[in-house]
Amino acid sequence: MNTTSLIAAFVVLISGLIWVGMDSNNADWTGNRNQCVGDCYEQWKTDNAGGIAEMEQVKQMALAAASPAALGEQYYGQCIACHGGRGEGGIGPMLAGQTAADIVAKLTAYRAGQERGAQSALMYPVAKPMSDNDLDNLAAFISSL
16 A cells, blocks of 8 residues: 555544544534633622723733732743852842842943853843833832842
């Protein structure tokens, strides 16, 4: 038997299995047994202080009221692998003890693609998408380490 015949037989077999599987499906099955609609959703909203939109609005208000250092701490989660949980360094240099102005200057340079050391290429894709607010918030947190 040649390769073409084997491939054709395989395609026919798989097509048959798919057809049998689809033909024998239960028409009553909805595909999601974890439904929460109608009364269930209304009860969930009561138990959770509102619907999903209200919960997101509360979250956004809390973020708006947060201090720059608190917002920077959230952003710092992506820095831990290289710089350590307390900025003690590791793969990347130690950040603890640096001023906010130094951190902002370094991140701004990385964002602009400027070389600042042997590992600059690792920082370019990290700093590039950061906004000025992100830089300030992250610097506020790092300077508190």
